[in-house]
Amino acid sequence: MTLLTVRDLTVDFAGGVRAVDGLDLDLAAGAVLGVVGESGSGKSVTSLAIMGLLPDARITGEVRFDGDRLTGLDRRALRRLRGDRIAMIFQDPLSCLNPYYPVGFQIAEAYRAHRRAGRREGHRVAVRMLDRVGIPEPERRARAYPHEFSGGMRQRVMIAMALCLEPDLLIADEPTTALDVTVQAQILELMRELRERSGTAIMLITHDMGVVAGLADEVVVMYGGRAVERGRVREVFYRPRDAYTKGLLACVPRVDGPLPDRLPTLSAPEVTA
The missing domain is CATH 3.40.50.300 (P-loop containing nucleotide triphosphate hydrolases)
Incomplete structure (x- = not known):
């Protein structure tokens, strides 16, 4: 079953810059x-x-997800x-993580935003996801801040955040x-x-x-x-x-x-x- 369909996608920016030109994709x-x-x-x-x-770009074409039109x-x-x-992992995990909040809090917030869960449930999900992506001592590391993680560990945090809602x-x-x-x-x-x-x-x-x-x-x-x-x-x-x-x-x-x-x-x- 086709989950994502992109047809004739074109993205234009100011000044006549065309970044994507008639792209078709199927996943x-x-x-x-x-x-x-x-x-x-x-x-x-x-x-x-x-x-x-891309709110400032001119986008034409069609994007469908599970049969529903996204464009x-x-x-x-x-x-x-x-x-x-639909979840996304961006190129630079350090710039995507908020430096003022522990990583566990940020994963929990992503979960709570869609599931209307309480803080305790959100925290349990965050710890479980950190453990799932291979971060040792997930209960303790959930209270750590992004700068306390290596680049690979931050990427794992981003994956945990992206996948907490499966x-x-x-x-x-x-x-x-x-x-x-x-x-x-x-x-x-x-x-x-x-x-x-x-x-x-x-x-x-x-x-x-x-x-x-x-x-x-x-x-x-x-x-x-x-x-x-x-x-x-x-x-x-x-x-x-x-x-x-x-x-x-x-x-x-x-x-x-x-x-x-x-x-x-x-x-x-x-x-x-």
Whole structure:
């Protein structure tokens, strides 16, 4: 069953800047879709448009979630969906967490906002979620502040907050950026386990082809705000059709061969006013 459908999505900003140009996406329930491309290709803007978090942009096209149209919904209706059935993990967990409140309080508030639960129940949920994402001594760490956590631990807190309501769709925007390789592997394994346990569909936004190879079922390659290639991960990786996809894959370091003398380059895409 298709959970998320995006058709002809276009996002324009002031000054005639078109960040997304006629994008189509499909994500099945319980599946993982990787959205890849270099910085500025429109990946993050796409996720924000789906979430209704671009109030100053001109957005056209259609976004449907579980059959219901999201584009054009009022703020109150979107707020009921966000965090409850659709959750998002942003790139920088430190800037997304409030430095003035303990992490347990922030997770509990996200839960209470949608479940109308009391403080005690919210706290129990926060501690349970911290334990679920692998944070040791969750009862004690729930009282700690964001600056007392490492980058990987803060990302785990964001995942706990996003999943405390067991959403149907999780949008993860560069969830392993700026993390060392060991922590990256732990975060990806955590997302894999949560998907298997809860059946949550994941839209994984990244520039890292290795992350997509390890977690996604299907992949969409974006360049200049457009989808230049899409398909099953194995097909795209082993039989890429588009020149940009081939160049992107050629830039990935290999352990079974010499490094290339020069990285491949492409001409800049046309800018649509």
